[in-house]
Amino acid sequence: MHFTKRRFFLSAFQVVVILMTGGILALPTARAGAAQKPNIVFILIDDMGYRDVGCYGSRFYLTPNIDRLAEQGMRFTDAYAACPVCSPTRLSILTGLYPARVGLTNFLVGQRWPDNSPLRPFTNWKTEMPPEQVTLAEALKPLGYVSACIGKWHLNSRESGERSKATSPEAQGFDFVVASAPNQTDKQAAGFTDKAIEFIRANRDRPFFLYLCHHSVHIPLEARPELIEKYQKRVRPDDPQNNPTYAGMVEAVDESTGRIMAVLDELGLTANTIFVFTSDNGGLSVREGPNTPATSNLPLRAGKGYLYEGGIREPLIIRWPGVIASGSTCSVPVSSVDFYPTFLEIVGLTHQPVDGVSILPLLKQSGTLQREALFWHYPHYSNQGGLPSGAIRMGEYKLIESYEDGRLELYNLREDIGEQRNLADSMPEKAKAMRQKLDEWRKALGAQMPEKNPNYDPSKPPYSDPAKAPQAWQESEPKPKSKPAKRARK
Ligand SMILES: [Ca+2]
Numbered sequence: 001m002h003f004t005k006r007r008f009f010l011s012a013f014q015v016v017v018i019l020m021t022g023g024i025l026a027l028p029t030a031r032a033g034a035a036q037k038p039n040i041v042f043i044l045i046d047d048m049g050y051r052d053v054g055c056y057g058s059r060f061y062l063t064p065n066i067d068r069l070a071e072q073g074m075r076f077t078d079a080y081a082a083c084p085v086c087s088p089t090r091l092s093i094l095t096g097l098y099p100a101r102v103g104l105t106n107f108l109v110g111q112r113w114p115d116n117s118p119l120r121p122f123t124n125w126k127t128e129m130p131p132e133q134v135t136l137a138e139a140l141k142p143l144g145y146v147s148a149c150i151g152k153w154h155l156n157s158r159e160s161g162e163r164s165k166a167t168s169p170e171a172q173g174f175d176f177v178v179a180s181a182p183n184q185t186d187k188q189a190a191g192f193t194d195k196a197i198e199f200i201r202a203n204r205d206r207p208f209f210l211y212l213c214h215h216s217v218h219i220p221l222e223a224r225p226e227l228i229e230k231y232q233k234r235v236r237p238d239d240p241q242n243n244p245t246y247a248g249m250v251e252a253v254d255e256s257t258g259r260i261m262a263v264l265d266e267l268g269l270t271a272n273t274i275f276v277f278t279s280d281n282g283g284l285s286v287r288e289g290p291n292t293p294a295t296s297n298l299p300l301r302a303g304k305g306y307l308y309e310g311g312i313r314e315p316l317i318i319r320w321p322g323v324i325a326s327g328s329t330c331s332v333p334v335s336s337v338d339f340y341p342t343f344l345e346i347v348g349l350t351h352q353p354v355d356g357v358s359i360l361p362l363l364k365q366s367g368t369l370q371r372e373a374l375f376w377h378y379p380h381y382s383n384q385g386g387l388p389s390g391a392i393r394m395g396e397y398k399l400i401e402s403y404e405d406g407r408l409e410l411y412n413l414r415e416d417i418g419e420q421r422n423l424a425d426s427m428p429e430k431a432k433a434m435r436q437k438l439d440e441w442r443k444a445l446g447a448q449m450p451e452k453n454p455n456y457d458p459s460k461p462p463y464s465d466p467a468k469a470p471q472a473w474q475e476s477e478p479k480p481k482s483k484p485a486k487r488a489r490k
Pocket of ligand 1: 046047085086218280281
């Protein structure tokens with residue numbers, strides 16, 4: 001089943017009803033005289049890892065502005081991206097849907113598949129966001145919001161040709177768009193920030209949604225020379241985070257965040273602005289391009305491209321003065337599919353069913369979530385060495401299922417955040433029940449599954465031409481059937 005614009009427009013009638021009955025004015029609380037709906041500032045960093053921020057435990061990177069944002073808001077310890085790579089997580093943020101439901105399950109458009117692997121490549125996965133999906137910008141528009149998309153979009157592609165126009169930010173509800181080719185260098189962080197500030201100043205008197213998506217801290221790694229020099233002096237032999245160039249990029253997005261915070265203060269908008277800071281997938285912890293690995297997510301296992309915690313657990317800070325207690329933390333697991341229903345509940349907008357749930361009770365500390373599980377479906381080989389797999393988190397337990405051979409990994413994240421002790425054999429009933437739930441979820445969403453490869457020859461390497469393999473594969477042990485534990489650690 002797909003949720004479409006048609007269903008959204010049906011519910012638009014309900015919006016009118018809510019407007020007429022004053023429901024919207026009734027929702028925002030604790031902001032005296034705030035008749036105007038809250039602004040939303042959403043800063044999305046590309047490939048920033050869970051531990052890449054000072055307030056998440058880094059001893060190497062310096063992020064005073066992001067740390068200050070956390071002191072003024074809520075820091076989530078168990079926040080997840082819906083996918084370990086870019087595009088699907090971006091889809092989930094803007095629609096509230098799991099990537100598996102839409103069939104957009106990999107980054108656009110770079111599927112690389114080993115020619116000798118246990119699974120056959122499938123090609124009918126979506127290579128653009130279906131135009132009929134209702135984005136946050138489209139949903140907010142009837143309430144008078146003006147929306148900006150500044151930076152990386154990554155939900156369409158040149159490969160989709162003419163159709164890419166229908167999936168551009170402009171066609172998906174954004175009024176002000178500053179876009180560029182993917183993977184531009186760090187020089188753009190400041191330029192994007194200039195544009196974001198321009199947008200905020202121009203729209204200070206009306207509700208706005210700023211979706212600021214830096215290319216940083218994605219490869220290629222490039223930073224200002226003075227920052228590289230600064231962090232060269234901070235490298236310590238016992239710290240696995242030790243890349244001065246990457247550190248310079250982290251500092252540049254911290255500066256950007258500080259500048260956005262400052263302009264909100266200057267214009268008196270801070271109190272009526274929901275400020276979100278997060279990332280789209282884990283930090284790059286293997287070799288991929290010059291001067292990599294970029295970072296280390298330790299003690300989390302692995303990084304971008306993997307369903308281990310290092311690939312999907314994210315920094316998430318949300319500030320909303322008067323509603324969110326300053327300096328608070330939340331350890332309830334949340335996902336990038338939750339932003340959409342949360343924002344729409346806050347502005348009082350009824351919407352079509354989505355996969356995420358509103359986390360407003362967590363923000364207000366007025367209750368918890370009635371959610372049994374979080375799910376992931378990544379049926380691809382990642383450039384970083386990740387294998388086609390699915391995952392489910394229920395409470396403190398997480399199960400990962402390999403799609404190559406059905407191998408199960410079960411971890412207790414409370415006792416074993418590094419996912420080092422596989423409990424699947426010692427807790428077979430728990431593993432079986434969670435695997436069953438994951439399978440039911442996949443079936444309910446119509447998740448695409450790769451088929452077995454009848455020509456697979458385990459005695460041969462995954463790539464017949466090893467030079468065509470991603471760098472992370474070339475530098476690791478033989479790929480298929482090897483133990484992920486060996487490959488995943490730096
Ligand atoms: Ca990314």
